[in-house]
Amino acid sequence: MAEPIRLLLNGALVTVDDVAPQTTLLAWLRECRRLTGTKEGCAEGDCGACTVVVARRDGARLAWRPLNACIALLPSLDGTAVFTVESLRAADGTLHPVQQAMVDCHGSQCGFCTPGFVMSLFALYKQAGAATREDVDVALAGNLCRCTGYRPILDAAQRMRELPAPDGWRGPGRARDGSPPAAADEERLAQQLAALARPDGLDYAAAGQRWIAPASEEALAAACAAHPEAQVVAGATDVALWVTKQHRDLGTLIATTAAADLARIGRGPEGLAIGAGASLADAFAALDETFPELREAWFRFASVPIRTAGTLGGNVANGSPIGDSMPALIALAAQVVLRHGATTRALALEDFHVGYRRTARAPGEILARIVVPPRPPGLLLRAWKVGKRYDQDISSVFACFALRVEDGRIAHARIGCGGVAPVPARARRTEEALAGRPWSEATLAQAAGVLEREFAPIDDMRASAGYRRRVLGNLLRRLWLDAGASPRVATRVGDLAATGEAR
Numbered sequence: 001m002a003e004p005i006r007l008l009l010n011g012a013l014v015t016v017d018d019v020a021p022q023t024t025l026l027a028w029l030r031e032c033r034r035l036t037g038t039k040e041g042c043a044e045g046d047c048g049a050c051t052v053v054v055a056r057r058d059g060a061r062l063a064w065r066p067l068n069a070c071i072a073l074l075p076s077l078d079g080t081a082v083f084t085v086e087s088l089r090a091a092d093g094t095l096h097p098v099q100q101a102m103v104d105c106h107g108s109q110c111g112f113c114t115p116g117f118v119m120s121l122f123a124l125y126k127q128a129g130a131a132t133r134e135d136v137d138v139a140l141a142g143n144l145c146r147c148t149g150y151r152p153i154l155d156a157a158q159r160m161r162e163l164p165a166p167d168g169w170r171g172p173g174r175a176r177d178g179s180p181p182a183a184a185d186e187e188r189l190a191q192q193l194a195a196l197a198r199p200d201g202l203d204y205a206a207a208g209q210r211w212i213a214p215a216s217e218e219a220l221a222a223a224c225a226a227h228p229e230a231q232v233v234a235g236a237t238d239v240a241l242w243v244t245k246q247h248r249d250l251g252t253l254i255a256t257t258a259a260a261d262l263a264r265i266g267r268g269p270e271g272l273a274i275g276a277g278a279s280l281a282d283a284f285a286a287l288d289e290t291f292p293e294l295r296e297a298w299f300r301f302a303s304v305p306i307r308t309a310g311t312l313g314g315n316v317a318n319g320s321p322i323g324d325s326m327p328a329l330i331a332l333a334a335q336v337v338l339r340h341g342a343t344t345r346a347l348a349l350e351d352f353h354v355g356y357r358r359t360a361r362a363p364g365e366i367l368a369r370i371v372v373p374p375r376p377p378g379l380l381l382r383a384w385k386v387g388k389r390y391d392q393d394i395s396s397v398f399a400c401f402a403l404r405v406e407d408g409r410i411a412h413a414r415i416g417c418g419g420v421a422p423v424p425a426r427a428r429r430t431e432e433a434l435a436g437r438p439w440s441e442a443t444l445a446q447a448a449g450v451l452e453r454e455f456a457p458i459d460d461m462r463a464s465a466g467y468r469r470r471v472l473g474n475l476l477r478r479l480w481l482d483a484g485a486s487p488r489v490a491t492r493v494g495d496l497a498a499t500g501e502a503r
Ligand SMILES: Cc1cc2nc3c(=O)[nH]c(=O)nc-3n(C[C@H](O)[C@H](O)[C@H](O)COP(=O)(O)OP(=O)(O)OC[C@H]3O[C@@H](n4cnc5c(N)ncnc54)[C@H](O)[C@@H]3O)c2cc1C
Pocket: 044, 045, 046, 071, 231, 232, 233, 234, 235, 236, 237, 238, 239, 240, 256, 276, 277, 280, 300, 301, 302, 303, 306, 309, 310, 311, 312, 313, 314, 315, 316, 317, 318, 322, 323, 324, 325, 365, 366, 367, 368, 392, 393, 394, 395
């Protein structure tokens, strides 16, 4: 039976039963709720003008996360608390410290980007602890400002902590009248959210479309097997653009987001098993524990709102040739586990992508998890993303090199590449050119020539084919320059931190 969506909006319970499931949160806020403080800039998750903050229960605590409302589909907010910029100012007009700091530091000119910056800073403010300059850079990497310039906004991010903390924070507005401290407000919010939990998931329908959000991996697999024609959706950071940019009617949507067990990350003898529903942020944090050399590549993957909404499974299943996780996962010899009803099968990741945005996933099958084998001893690992901008840019080329050097020879090599073929690709010919050869500049220079010829990339707006080939070869030359004649290969993750190689 169809049920309404229930969420807390700026502290008040709202139920929705008449809005098409593929409506974005931004469209709903602005057009149905008349909350026009949240702006539309790009409508594709790139500029941050639409940022709102979402609180969810995370065990005993609340997790506060920034979200790009322009690419969040409304039913995915069921059971959450959404806060827009309108909620920050107190009823008596007192500004929240984040807003006051922006005023004090002259952080706004035309003001179009300002609500988005304020909400990204508010999310940072709600996360415990003092923010370093690096934390602020990371938090704001997804917000663009065309006129103020970033310096005053960065100053505001430092200043917000110096201003008096709110006495209490009670949804829309806050009081300075001796009301309960923020901790009590949060407890109340957590209780309200607990009351909205749906042990059986959500089945919502309106305007001829349906949103099914099963509450477990098993129920999700059953729903997909029963509706093989339905569009699977996870964080929607790819799928929502089919709505906002291509105006597609997605029909029945089956969401993975309510299946908590699909987001589980576990370690066992077979390695690290990352549930397809794990957010990119959680998946990268888990990978970072074993493969810290990949950290910079993960920092350069989109922005915080995209990394917390988007999933690793979505990146892999979407199969974009410029998707960033796959070259690294291919180099790490990852497998994907697919599930149809109760039946599962495993596949090497490099065999999963069979053509431009085509995968080996059968109708009705879901991607259940990605399994990364344990770190082999003596692994030399590097990954580099090359794009036009450092932050929030799509790769022109991505390469990941995983080598084992034993007694001065390359015992084993696996190379994953992105942006150079119709699919995320393994560079097998180059691997062969490396295996068994001495670890030397000459070997890598010769293999770089093979790598430059291994793929036939295309010219597009991001880079020419010739540039892509040259960059790919140069990244292998860079491996030599970076690792040196005696590569300090780690046998344990701690070794990397000790040698300063983890960055
Ligand atoms: C502003 C912006 C910046 C971005 N930057 C980057 C970047 O730097 N690098 C990069 O690689 N990507 C980037 N992306 C792309 C996107 O964020 C990722 O691909 C993300 O991982 C997709 O995950 P999702 O959960 O949002 O997937 P969705 O959009 O929900 O789904 C994507 C596809 O995967 C399928 N799918 C999802 N989960 C499953 C499952 N369990 N089983 C079967 N099919 C499934 C869906 O049907 C759909 O076809 C960016 C996107 C935006 C909007």
